Amino acid sequence: MTMDAEFYSRVAEQFGGYLSDARSTDVFADGRPDAAFDELVTALGVPDARLVDVGCADGRSLLRVSRAYGAAIGMDLSPSMLECAARYRAQAGQPHVTFHLCDAARTGLPDGYADVVTSRRGPLFAHEFERVLRPGGFVVYMGIGEQDARELKETFGRGQDFGSWNGRPLSEGIAQELSDAGFVVTRNQAFRFEEFYHSAGDLDTFLHQVPIVDDYDSAADKEAFDRYVAAVTVDQGVRLSRHWFIVQAQKPAAVEPSHS
Secondary structure, eight states: OHHHHHHHHHHHHHSSSSSOOOOOOETTTTOOHHHHHHHHHHHOOTTTOOEEEOOOTTSSSHHHHHGGGGGGEEEEOOOOHHHHHHHHHHTTTTTTEEESOOOOOGOOOOOTOOEEEESSSSSOOHHHHHHHEEEEEEEEEEEEOOTTTTHHHHTTOTTTTTTGGGSSOHHHHHHHHHHHHEEEEEEEEEEEEEEEESSHHHHHHHHHSSSSTTOOOOOHHHHHHHHHHHHHTTTEEEEEEEEEEEEEEOOOOOOOOOOO
16 A cells, blocks of 8 residues: 555544544635535536546545436545445435545546546546546546645645745646646635634544655654644634635547548
């Protein structure tokens, strides 16, 4: 397994899936990104359509949108996450959803198999997605922006995409990768929002459950953690500023040959 797969397997085994019991109150200035993502993916579904979700984790996100499709496949590299996904699928009663342990860079699916490919804070393999999609099919990608948790990462001196705020916006890089693979980008939307954790303990729990700060350790990182908490605590709680984005792109439809 990759380090990412090992991390998510530990989270699944410790917390029972990719979910957080850390208490927070969230304020969505630009709308809720998960809800916008679900709405986009559901709108693209029809009863005979096929959906492929890359980096599906515990499958809960895929199961929310999969009823709009005739068949759905979730892919992940973490066996423990996929065990959680199978339990959620059984509870949801959705036998048309299947989960596969595989590297989405090489899905093994036939050319033109899928109508929609999604990746929610997961990997992007633009050329493989283009191969797997039928002409006219869509990619819907949710990513984490360069400003996400910036103050926290600067306090710790490390973190996911550390220092990326000094360069090209990450959403532009994703859009460019898709364009280079032959897609037409139809949406590139940023979402800024604030999470207010009810206590320092809630934020500590959250940081163990997500890869925002690599190798986070409550004891080893105590000095940086306490400094951050002291700097950002307001009446609403311990603030964490977030920045996500959604990029949607379409594979051009096949051009009928001219008979003139």
